[in-house]
Structures are given as structure tokens and as C-alpha cells.
Amino acid sequence: MLRVLKQYFPIRNIIFSILEGFVIFGSILLSTILLTSSFSYPFNLLIVLRILLITFICQVCLYYNDLYDFDVSSSLTETSIRLLQALGITSIALAFIYYIFPLAIVDQKVFILSIFFLLIFIIGWRFLYIQILNKGVFNEYIMILGSSRLATDIFKKIFNTLDCGYTVSIMIPESKNERYLIDLPDTVNVQNEIGNLYRIASEMGINKVVVALKEKRTSFPIDELIKCRTSGIKVIEGSTFYEMLTGKVLVTQINPSWLIFSDGFRKSKLKIILKRIEDIILSLILLIFFSPLLVLAAILIKLDSKGPVFFSQDRVGLDKKEYMMHKFRSMLKNAEKSTGPVWAQNNDTRITKVGKVIRKFRIDEFPQLWDVLIGNMSLVGPRPERKYFTDELEKQIPFYSQRFNVKPGVTGWAQVSYTYGATVDDAIEKLNYDLFYIKNMSLTLDMIIILRTIKTVLFGRGAR
Numbered sequence: 001m002l003r004v005l006k007q008y009f010p011i012r013n014i015i016f017s018i019l020e021g022f023v024i025f026g027s028i029l030l031s032t033i034l035l036t037s038s039f040s041y042p043f044n045l046l047i048v049l050r051i052l053l054i055t056f057i058c059q060v061c062l063y064y065n066d067l068y069d070f071d072v073s074s075s076l077t078e079t080s081i082r083l084l085q086a087l088g089i090t091s092i093a094l095a096f097i098y099y100i101f102p103l104a105i106v107d108q109k110v111f112i113l114s115i116f117f118l119l120i121f122i123i124g125w126r127f128l129y130i131q132i133l134n135k136g137v138f139n140e141y142i143m144i145l146g147s148s149r150l151a152t153d154i155f156k157k158i159f160n161t162l163d164c165g166y167t168v169s170i171m172i173p174e175s176k177n178e179r180y181l182i183d184l185p186d187t188v189n190v191q192n193e194i195g196n197l198y199r200i201a202s203e204m205g206i207n208k209v210v211v212a213l214k215e216k217r218t219s220f221p222i223d224e225l226i227k228c229r230t231s232g233i234k235v236i237e238g239s240t241f242y243e244m245l246t247g248k249v250l251v252t253q254i255n256p257s258w259l260i261f262s263d264g265f266r267k268s269k270l271k272i273i274l275k276r277i278e279d280i281i282l283s284l285i286l287l288i289f290f291s292p293l294l295v296l297a298a299i300l301i302k303l304d305s306k307g308p309v310f311f312s313q314d315r316v317g318l319d320k321k322e323y324m325m326h327k328f329r330s331m332l333k334n335a336e337k338s339t340g341p342v343w344a345q346n347n348d349t350r351i352t353k354v355g356k357v358i359r360k361f362r363i364d365e366f367p368q369l370w371d372v373l374i375g376n377m378s379l380v381g382p383r384p385e386r387k388y389f390t391d392e393l394e395k396q397i398p399f400y401s402q403r404f405n406v407k408p409g410v411t412g413w414a415q416v417s418y419t420y421g422a423t424v425d426d427a428i429e430k431l432n433y434d435l436f437y438i439k440n441m442s443l444t445l446d447m448i449i450i451l452r453t454i455k456t457v458l459f460g461r462g463a464r
Contacts, residue, residue, distance in 0.1 A: 381409025
């Protein structure tokens with residue numbers, strides 16, 4: 001596993017993305033050579049830069065069409081459909097760039113032939129790669145020690161994720177009488193010899209031991225784990241491994257000592273200052289750039305239903321200080337008069353016609369950029385909630401109060417990783433992601449979240 005921008009990725013997946021870039025570059029270069037009958041183009045800097053531009057735009061479009069998410073595009077049919085969509089968007093994006101920068105234009109015949117080659121080579125390349133994933137070639141073999149819910153969650157995540165880079169070979173419960181919460185497949189070797197952990201790991205070629213025990217005081221095999229560690233087999237605590245694997249923290253299964261001693265949660269003065277500068281610059285740019293859209297939205301809201309254009313409501317911010325958050329009004333005036341404070345639901349009858357559109361594409365959130373500008377919010381952070389809800393959630397969810405250690409955000413790791421939440425279970429799941437963000441907060445992670453937010457907004461996902 002390689003750590004990039006506060007997240008862990010299988011090295012194989014990173015190599016895949018790089019090699020696919022070469023496939024795209026090679027397809028366009030081959031088209032250029034075939035149609036010009038010249039082999040001098042690989043040495044022509046302008047041609048190389050033009051091909052690199054197409055390669056970059058194409059890979060961005062592949063990403064935005066979920067073609068690097070193999071849980072979505074694991075079948076040949078789905079890959080082909082999404083690839084055609086991505087190449088169509090690539091063509092539109094390049095047409096726009098070529099209109100502004102004519103020097104970047106490639107020959108039309110070369111571009112058409114390149115599309116043909118890209119369809120063949122990318123589909124073929126991805127078919128080969130998916131076969132490698134299905135067979136588990138180059139996977140890292142691990143042992144899960146313990147029969148806790150955490151151990152089960154780790155197994156399920158690995159088993160259900162095609163490109164996680166791991167294969168669970170062995171699982172050892174805490175005692176012979178322990179039973180797992182799920183039926184394990186025949187490919188998993190269940191052992192009941194916790195005292196022979198090192199021997200089993202050595203004989204089975206285990207690369208990593210994940211310790212996810214229910215009770216560590218009575219059943220912790222210290223000597224066996226020390227043998228594994230000193231012989232070169234990695235030993236990692238279960239909650240830490242789960243964080244690496246999923247990009248979230250299981251708040252219902254971690255203990256206070258894990259939070260105290262785990263890496264992260266660094267908030268230097270420099271980091272705080274840089275984040276504030278980031279907030280001011282980006283919120284100003286976005287407000288100016290989208291000002292025509294904001295004016296249009298305001299006019300449509302006013303024409304659609306009675307009531308104010310803006311909707312202001314109390315939210316709990318940094319250090320539990322309350323502030324007024326601003327949004328475009330997407331519901332009927334006095335929507336909560338008869339119900340009191342409630343979360344929005346699917347097909348909520350309180351939402352106006354214009355409200356459905358602006359909520360789908362997150363346009364209703366844009367006035368929050370003003371809250372970012374004046375310092376009540378950050379561009380990236382946990383979703384702001386009302387005190388009515390936070391008071392109840394603090395009583396029910398462990399570590400919920402830790403989300404108030406940072407400013408709430410217009411977008412955040414939870415917002416781009418999980419759908420809209422309208423239950424306590426949803427709030428727990430979102431806190432899992434929020435705590436990961438607070439623990440690993442950085443400007444680079446903010447940039448990743450902003451890029452994923454653009455993807456969410458463009459496709460109108462997860463809104464209610």
C-alpha cells in the first residue's frame with residue numbers, strides 16, 4: 001500500500017492508472033504515425049504536448065465517469081458504455097480548448113482514428129486487468145486475528161472490494177468456541193490455534209497480521225506477534241487497518257486510547273493560517289465566477305413561490321459556537337411550522353419546483369460561500385448541523401463532539417463519500433468519515449475533496 005494525499009492505495013492501482021495513460025498516449029501517437037507516414041513525430045515537442053493534453057483530458061473524463069472505480073465498472077458492458085460517454089465528454093472538452101487555443105488542435109482524421117484505437121485498446125487493457133483482479137494476482141495475503149465485529153467488517157470490505165489489493169487467507173478467532181458473525185467462504189482457512197500464530201503465518205506466506213480482538217487483556221498473543229514482527233511479517237491494529245482500507249474511522253468500535261495514541265490530529269498555526277487563506281481565495285473566486293448563476297437562481301426562486309430568496313438558520317460551528325448559515329430557499333415558506341425540526345426526506349413535499357433543481361445540483365449551498373468568507377465556515381469540513389440535532393446526536397453517538405474541533409464546511413469528506421443522511425445511523429456513518437478528515441486534515445486532502453465535490457455536483461448525486 002502507498003500513502004498518497006492522506007489515503008492509502010494499492011501500488012498496483014497506481015501503476016494501472018499510469019500504464020493506462022501510456023495506453024492512451026500510445027493510441028494517439030500510433031494514429032498520428034499511421035496517418036502521416038512519418039516516424040519523426042515522437043520527437044516533435046509540439047505534437048507530444050498536444051497528445052499529452054488529450055491524454056490528460058481523457059483520463060480526467062474517465063475518472064469523472066467512475067471508470068477508476070471497479071466496483072462500478074467491473075463488467076465489460078458497463079465499461080464500454082461509460083468509456084463511450086467519457087470519450088464523448090473528452091471530445092466536447094477538447095473542442096472548447098481548441099476554440100480558445102488553436103495551436104493545440106490535432107488533425108481531425110488523427111483524432112477520429114485515435115477514438116477507434118482508444119475503444120479497442122482501453123477495453124482490451126481493462127478486460128485483462130479485471131481478470132487479474134478477479135484471480136487475486138499480486139494481492140497481499142493477510143491474516144485477521146480475532147472474531148470481533150471489526151474483524152468481520154474488515155473481511156467484508158476486502159471480500160466485496162475488487163481492487164483493494166488484499167486477500168484474506170486465514171482468520172483466527174479468540175478461542176475455539178468463538179463463532180464469526182457471517183459465514184466465511186471456503187477460500188478462507190479458519191484456524192483455532194492462536195498459540196501457533198507465527199508458525200501458521202510463516203507456512204501460509206502471510207504478509208500482514210491484522211489484530212482485531214474483542215478483548216486484548218486476556219487473549220493477546222504477545223510472544224507470537226513479536227515473532228511475526230521481528231521476522232518481517234507486518235502486524236497492524238485492526239482500527240488503523242480499517243482506516244487505511246476505507247478512508248473512515250469506525251467510531252462505534254474504537255476506544256479512547258486508540259484516538260489518543262494514533263497518528264494525526266495535527267493543527268499547527270501555519271496549517272490553520274493556510275487553510276484560512278485557501279478559504280478566502282477560493283470562496284471569492286467561486287462567488288465572482290458563479291455570480292450570474294446566483295442571480296438567475298434568486299430570480300427563479302422569487303418567481304416560483306412566495307417567501308424570501310435566502311434561507312437563514314442556526315448552525316453549530318467551531319467550539320460549539322452557534323452562527324446563522326445562509327442558503328437559497330428551496331422549501332416552502334415556514335416549511336417546519338407544523339412538523340418542527342426534521343431532516344429532509346426523499347420526495348419531500350415541502351420542496352418547491354425550483355428547489356428540487358437547485359438542491360440536486362447543490363446550487364442552494366452557494367450562499368454559504370459568504371459564511372466561509374466571513375469566517376464562520378470553511379470550504380471543507382464536517383457538514384454543519386442544527387443545535388436541535390447535535391444535542392441529541394451527542395447523547396447517542398460516541399466521539400460526536402470531536403467534529404466541533406474544526407469549522408464546518410460547505411463540502412467535506414463525509415459529503416463526497418456518503419449520501420445524504422436523515423437518520424441516526426446515517427449520522428454515525430458520516431461521523432466515521434468526518435473523524436477521518438479531522439485526523440488527516442491537510443490542504444492536499446481539501447483539494448481532493450473539492451475535485452470530488454465537482455464530480456458530485458456535475459452528476460447531481462446524493463441530494464434530497
